[in-house]
Amino acid sequence: MVASFRKLACATALASLAMTSLAAAADIKLGIVAPMTGQLASEGQDLENAVKMAIDAANANGGVNGDKITTVTADDACDPQQGVTAASKLVSEGVTAVLGGYCSGAVLPTLKIYGDAGIPFVIISANSTKLVDSNPGNAFMTNSTGDMQAVTAVGLFKKNGYKKIAIIDEGDAYSSDLAKLTAEAFPKEGGEVVDKETTTAGEQDYSAVVTKVKSSGADAVFWTAYHAGGALLTKQLRQAGFQGGIVLGDGNNSPEYLQIAGSAGEGVYLLSPPTVDLLSGAADFKEKYKAAYGRDAGAYAALSHDAGNLILDAIGRAKSTDAKAIIEALAASDYKGLAGEIRFTDKHTLQTSNFRPVVAKDGKWVAAE
Amino acid sequence: MTFDLVVQQLANGLIVGSFYALIALGYSMVFGVIKLLNFAHGDIYMTGAFVGLVVFSAVGVWLGNGWLAVVCALLASMLVVGLLGVIIERFAYRPVRNAPRLSILITALGASMVLNGGALALTGGRHFAFNTDLGYSGIDISAVHITYTQMILVASALILMGGMQTFISRTMYGKAMRAVSIDMGASRLMGIDVDRVIALTFFMGSALAAGGGVMAGAYYGSVHFFMGFIMGLKAFTAAVIGGIGSVPGAMLGGLLLGLLESFGSSLPFVGSEWRDVFVFGALILFLVFKPTGILGRSVVERV
Numbered sequence: 001m002v003a004s005f006r007k008l009a010c011a012t013a014l015a016s017l018a019m020t021s022l023a024a025a026a027d028i029k030l031g032i033v034a035p036m037t038g039q040l041a042s043e044g045q046d047l048e049n050a051v052k053m054a055i056d057a058a059n060a061n062g063g064v065n066g067d068k069i070t071t072v073t074a075d076d077a078c079d080p081q082q083g084v085t086a087a088s089k090l091v092s093e094g095v096t097a098v099l100g101g102y103c104s105g106a107v108l109p110t111l112k113i114y115g116d117a118g119i120p121f122v123i124i125s126a127n128s129t130k131l132v133d134s135n136p137g138n139a140f141m142t143n144s145t146g147d148m149q150a151v152t153a154v155g156l157f158k159k160n161g162y163k164k165i166a167i168i169d170e171g172d173a174y175s176s177d178l179a180k181l182t183a184e185a186f187p188k189e190g191g192e193v194v195d196k197e198t199t200t201a202g203e204q205d206y207s208a209v210v211t212k213v214k215s216s217g218a219d220a221v222f223w224t225a226y227h228a229g230g231a232l233l234t235k236q237l238r239q240a241g242f243q244g245g246i247v248l249g250d251g252n253n254s255p256e257y258l259q260i261a262g263s264a265g266e267g268v269y270l271l272s273p274p275t276v277d278l279l280s281g282a283a284d285f286k287e288k289y290k291a292a293y294g295r296d297a298g299a300y301a302a303l304s305h306d307a308g309n310l311i312l313d314a315i316g317r318a319k320s321t322d323a324k325a326i327i328e329a330l331a332a333s334d335y336k337g338l339a340g341e342i343r344f345t346d347k348h349t350l351q352t353s354n355f356r357p358v359v360a361k362d363g364k365w366v367a368a369e
Numbered sequence: 370m371t372f373d374l375v376v377q378q379l380a381n382g383l384i385v386g387s388f389y390a391l392i393a394l395g396y397s398m399v400f401g402v403i404k405l406l407n408f409a410h411g412d413i414y415m416t417g418a419f420v421g422l423v424v425f426s427a428v429g430v431w432l433g434n435g436w437l438a439v440v441c442a443l444l445a446s447m448l449v450v451g452l453l454g455v456i457i458e459r460f461a462y463r464p465v466r467n468a469p470r471l472s473i474l475i476t477a478l479g480a481s482m483v484l485n486g487g488a489l490a491l492t493g494g495r496h497f498a499f500n501t502d503l504g505y506s507g508i509d510i511s512a513v514h515i516t517y518t519q520m521i522l523v524a525s526a527l528i529l530m531g532g533m534q535t536f537i538s539r540t541m542y543g544k545a546m547r548a549v550s551i552d553m554g555a556s557r558l559m560g561i562d563v564d565r566v567i568a569l570t571f572f573m574g575s576a577l578a579a580g581g582g583v584m585a586g587a588y589y590g591s592v593h594f595f596m597g598f599i600m601g602l603k604a605f606t607a608a609v610i611g612g613i614g615s616v617p618g619a620m621l622g623g624l625l626l627g628l629l630e631s632f633g634s635s636l637p638f639v640g641s642e643w644r645d646v647f648v649f650g651a652l653i654l655f656l657v658f659k660p661t662g663i664l665g666r667s668v669v670e671r672v
Contacts, residue, residue, distance in 0.1 A: 037489060037494075038494075038595070039494075039593075039595050040494070041489060041493070041494030042493055042494040042495045042496075044494075045493065045494065171642055196640070197640060197641040197642070198640060198641055198642030199641060199642075200599065200644070200645055202595055202596070202598055202599045203599055204585060204589045204591075204596060204599075204600075205381075205384075205385040205388075205589070207380075207381035207384065207385065207631065208378065208381055208382075208630060208631040208634040208635060208641060208644065209634065209641045211374065211377045211378055211381060211631075211635065212634070212635055212641065214377075215371070215373070215374055227496075228496050228591070228593065231496070231590075231591060232589055232590070232591055235589070235590055236589075238505075239505050239516065240377075240514060241505075241514050256495060256496045256498070259497075259498040259500075260496055260497075260498040260500075260590055260591040261590075262498065262500050262590065295493075
């Protein structure tokens, strides 16, 4: 028994040695940072899968500039403290560039870490405007920012004839930012924000908030946080007999929202990021993703995949792994991906908004008229 | 505050409070018997919800998605998760029962992480829909709509808790439980099988948490591996407010906490973001000024 354990230990040691030497043969190491545990672990998994798909495809075609690419994933758990730990880990691993970032709150304190290390950082879906303001110059955002979303939201309210809005957020950087921007923008267009509420993430019961919203006389509710709370809130609003409109921020674009909200979700509006189902050229990607990972591609899979290809494109154009050269190449990007064109402003945000309003109809998101 | 608002928040508070009470009861029972803050209790609630969802989906094929399937899921989950509680006690708590208090507290944290991490690994962090067709029909009190589901929910929670209280105060096993909670050593000398009584306590406490989990899953319509975290904290708070170790105290604490939350967040000039400030502020006030809670007795620390 003891002998067989020794053999096993030897074999494991040899195997890990072999793996280390394989990894050492590659020249470009990319860091992926996403929530792999916690509330949003599923979204983080999606982000990692989609980025890896782009990298695997590039490796199969001989890599970039003849170099193979490897990845190392760090878990930020959507938590500012864990985000800092994850960022330090990636920097000490000596990665060439970092991709990822789902929650703005967890990304914000890491900007300085990557900035000091001079590592190019492609922020995939986190889109708080605070990230724009504290960008040291090495970060690029591939998702439209909160202020663009607020403009899209106000446009939708006006078109649907909503005059009084109740805005509900979850108190984190992303959702409170969007709530604030919308609350500032709507009165300028003649609307009124009659109620502003904040809930706790992970909470199941929203009845107290629902009661307040109902008694505020709002025509519509704007939920700026994520799908888990969004689905529960939608159900509880309808259960309490709220008849007005419900509009959701882009964090709600998950198949789980429609499954959980069920019939209560019908007619709900969503400011959607470019998801695979809404993109004409993404059918092939969608199938390949499902075949590779055994699950449906999530809301940001197409954008994550684009970000993976974007960084490879930039490294290819920079013709080196020098951080400064890659940052310059990223700034000059003119990349056409699944989710649309990626060209950056001088603040390293997207030139064109990629949000589009959609509405739930028969359990599916369809483009809003 | 208008009359409607008061009635509505009263209903809201009672509903969420009955969940807190169910979970707090298990916390309190375990603390009463072995003086352990069972940190895994919130995760047991979550596990109960998942087991309930599995059973619900399985029997739903024959029974539909109505009350019958929910009751099946409730009973099956209470049984399975009750046994899980016994297993956790046997392997994580019993070996360190006589070790310093800190050891058992740490194994409790470990048990919590095993359940939480295990659920994350098995479910991939996804939110699962628990779609029942219980419907939204109910009665209207002026502008307030209260569904039959909500009434049945509160009633079932009260029945479960009442049953538990009767069991503890009227049966031989209940008497043994109370004896063990007062003095474990003396109980053993009196011929009480202490291990068995503790196992039974864990079974009942875990079964109640599982019952709460299935009810919450069916009511809110969603199940997630993280759902036990906040519930665990709030139930702990409820147990402390009511008097930890006291069964009627846990019920009272749960209902009070629910009401405090719903009314606290609709006070004028105070937003809903203050809800948790009320809850955990109450916890701190009680711990500082009345650590034995409303109905608890003072416990002499045994060395």
